[in-house]
Every structure is written in C-alpha cells, then in structure tokens.
Amino acid sequence: MEQTPQTPIYSGFGARTTAEDIVRGTDLSGKTAIITGGYSGLGLEAARVLAEAGAKVIVPARSPDKAQAALASVPGAELEELDLADPASIDQFAGRFVESGRPLHILINSAGIMAIPEQRDERGYELQFAxxxxxxxxxxxxxxxxxKRAGGARVVSVSSGGHAFSGIHFEDPLYRQRPYSKWEAYGQSKTANALFAAELDQRGKAYGVRAFSVHPGSIVTGLSRHLSDEEMEAMGALDEQGQRVFSEMTEERKTIPEGAATLVWCAISPQLDGKGGVYCLNADIAHLVHEDSSASQGTAGVRPWATDGQAAARLWSLSEQLTGLSFL
Known part of the structure; x- marks a missing residue:
C-alpha cells in the first residue's frame, strides 16, 4: 500500500496557529469524538473547540469528579471513567461505548505521564510505557x-519531540534488566506513540480509519508536575517569581491553544484526506531529521526510528503480546 510521505505539505498554518483557527468555519454536527486527557491542558482545549464546532465529545477521566468542573467549558460533554493503567477499566469504558451502537469519528489519545520516578502497574510493566x-x-x-462503524475515522496519537531521547528498546522495553531512566523511558513511550500511529494507519486504511501522531510543541501544563523547579528553570520555564511559565515564546514554545492546534488539524482537516501514518507538528506534516541530531533539537522534526516501518510492525506484535489483545 502507498504510504504518505513524511514531508511537509505546506498547509498554510504554523507555530502560532491556534485550535480555534483550525476549526473556524467547520461544522462537526453529527460527529462523535473521544479524547483521553480531555479534562486538562491540550486535551481540554481540543475538546472545547471540537464541541463548539458541533461535535459530541466524550471525555474519559480517572477521577471524573475532579474533571467535572473543567468540562464546564465543553458544550454537551459526556464524562466517563477510565484509567489507562488498568486494563479492566479500559475494557469497561470501551465496552459501554461500543454497546451504545454509536460510531466513533475521532479518537484523540492525548492523556499521558512524563518523566516520573520509576513506577509499575499491576502487571509489573514500567508505567510510562504502560x-x-x-x-x-x-x-x-x-x-x-x-x-469502523464511522465509515471514515481518524485516530490522533499525541507523541512528543521527546521521542528523540530514545527509540524502542525491544530487548528490554519494560526496564526489567537495565537501569531506569525517566527521560529515556518517556522518550521510548513517545516513539511508541508515533510508531503505533504509523502501523495503525497501514492496517486501518482499508476500513476508512486513518491515524496520525503529533508533536504539540513545548507547553507548560500539568504534565510537568513530576519535574523539579531546577529542571523547569533549565528549560526556561520558571520565572523570577517561581511560577512555571516560559520567560519568552519561540516557535517551539507554545500556549495551550497553539499546542492543541496540531491535534485538531490531524483530527478534522480536509488537507489530510487520503493521508495518514505520519508525524505532524505546527499543523503540518513534519520533515524527517537525521538520527545523529541531538535530542535537544528533537522538536524540529521526527527521527527515523519513530517512522520505521519494521519497528512499527515489531512494536505492534510486542503490544499484542503484552496486552493479550489481537486486532486488525
């Protein structure tokens, strides 16, 4: 099957484009979207603009009571319970939705954790990868x-420029033998997000389901809660009053509305009709950068190990093995 080239299409958007810019003039009435992490940060902004454009938005949260107040800004949002680290919780949430008979036009996999101290789920799996x-x-x-029921759907996998920190360590992805590194583990999980989108697109396009991965940019959100003030200061994200904000904005550093733009672009833009499996940033398809580029430059494009077809197929097989699931 023909693959979409990992090269920019010059969409006309850019680093300062907001999610509202993307949806302007678009009617999403009759569309249904599920957004993990849709109660905070980038996910909440994507949920808000999609709902205001007419989509029915479902937001699953580990603690629905805590998410309730945030979702007041999302017209008609449905709040559900879901813990992504709990396989039974995932099955229960998805089962309820599938049994409702509704089609799913947009799935934005936005929830995540970043650079946490070593933790494991009940299966013993390293928690960032899990x-x-x-x-x-x-x-x-x-x-x-x-x-499949949607007759044309998109799955958006929120990756990160942090994928530059690590490819997939297939010999020990769960840190059972090697020393744990919080940033390497984060990078591996973000590479996995990109590879998952690439393989899902290859397998799903025959059913009208296209998939994309996204680097939203560097944004100060709750994702940084496990980082020290010293780490934030080193990133230029701590002001003189000790507040976690960027001292100055760059093409890479974004506000939440700007960061959510690429998520929404991948979810709805007609510019991507017939395309898929690519890593996107700044509301465009990213260019491929050389694998020898330093990790600090990782946000400029996508590394080869995050677009490699053989690695994507291998990760899919590993994921089936670790979850006990087989689909497509």
Missing part, C-alpha cells in the same frame, strides 16, 4: 468496532 502506549493500544483495539 500508560502512554499500551493503554492507548488497548483502548483503540476495544473501540475498533465503533471506529
């Missing part, structure tokens, strides 16, 4: 009947 990748792999698998 939550950021395996949880979304299982969720997408369980929602597959609803995605």
């Amino acid at each position: 939550t950021n990748h395996l949880g979304h792999f299982q969720l997408t698998a369980r929602l597959w009947p609803a995605l």
Whole structure:
C-alpha cells in the first residue's frame, strides 16, 4: 500500500496557529469524538473547540469528579471513567461505548505521564510505557468496532519531540534488566506513540480509519508536575517569581491553544484526506531529521526510528503480546 510521505505539505498554518483557527468555519454536527486527557491542558482545549464546532465529545477521566468542573467549558460533554493503567477499566469504558451502537469519528489519545520516578502497574510493566502506549493500544483495539462503524475515522496519537531521547528498546522495553531512566523511558513511550500511529494507519486504511501522531510543541501544563523547579528553570520555564511559565515564546514554545492546534488539524482537516501514518507538528506534516541530531533539537522534526516501518510492525506484535489483545 502507498504510504504518505513524511514531508511537509505546506498547509498554510504554523507555530502560532491556534485550535480555534483550525476549526473556524467547520461544522462537526453529527460527529462523535473521544479524547483521553480531555479534562486538562491540550486535551481540554481540543475538546472545547471540537464541541463548539458541533461535535459530541466524550471525555474519559480517572477521577471524573475532579474533571467535572473543567468540562464546564465543553458544550454537551459526556464524562466517563477510565484509567489507562488498568486494563479492566479500559475494557469497561470501551465496552459501554461500543454497546451504545454509536460510531466513533475521532479518537484523540492525548492523556499521558512524563518523566516520573520509576513506577509499575499491576502487571509489573514500567508505567510510562504502560500508560502512554499500551493503554492507548488497548483502548483503540476495544473501540475498533465503533471506529469502523464511522465509515471514515481518524485516530490522533499525541507523541512528543521527546521521542528523540530514545527509540524502542525491544530487548528490554519494560526496564526489567537495565537501569531506569525517566527521560529515556518517556522518550521510548513517545516513539511508541508515533510508531503505533504509523502501523495503525497501514492496517486501518482499508476500513476508512486513518491515524496520525503529533508533536504539540513545548507547553507548560500539568504534565510537568513530576519535574523539579531546577529542571523547569533549565528549560526556561520558571520565572523570577517561581511560577512555571516560559520567560519568552519561540516557535517551539507554545500556549495551550497553539499546542492543541496540531491535534485538531490531524483530527478534522480536509488537507489530510487520503493521508495518514505520519508525524505532524505546527499543523503540518513534519520533515524527517537525521538520527545523529541531538535530542535537544528533537522538536524540529521526527527521527527515523519513530517512522520505521519494521519497528512499527515489531512494536505492534510486542503490544499484542503484552496486552493479550489481537486486532486488525
């Protein structure tokens, strides 16, 4: 099957484009979207603009009571319970949705954790890989009947320029033998997000389901809660009053509305009709950068190991093995 080239299409958008810019003039009435992490940060902004454009938005949250107040800004939002680190919780949420008979036009896998101290889920799996990748792999698998039912759906996998920190360590992805590194583990999970989108697109296009991965940019959100003030200061994200904000904005550093733009572009833009499996940033397809570029430059494009077809197929097999699920 023909693959979409990992090269920019010069969409006309850019680093300062907002999610509202993307949806302007678009009517999403009759469309249904599920957004993990849709109660805070980028996910909440994507949920808000999609709902205001007419989409029915479902937001699953680990603690629905805590998410309730945030979702007041999302017209008609449905709040559900979901813990991506708990396979039973994933099955229960997806089962309820599939049994409702509704089609699923948009799935944005936005929830995640970043650079946490070493933790493991009940299966003994390293928690960043388990939550950021395996949880979304299982969720997408369980929602597959609803995605097919849409007759044309998109799955958006929120990756990161942090994928430059690490490819997939297939010999020990769960840190059972090697020393744990919080940033390497995060990078591995973000590479997994990109590879999952690439393989899902290859397998899903025959059913009208296209998939994309996204680097939203560097944004100060709750995702940084496990980082020290010293780490934030080193990133230029701590002001003189000790507040976690960027001291100055750059093409890479974004506000939340700007960061959500590429998520929404991949979810709805007609510019991507007939395309898929690519890594996107700044509301465009990213260019491929050389694997020898330093990790600090990782946000400028996508590394080869995050677009490699053989690695994507291998990760899919590993994910089936680790979750006990097989689909597509």
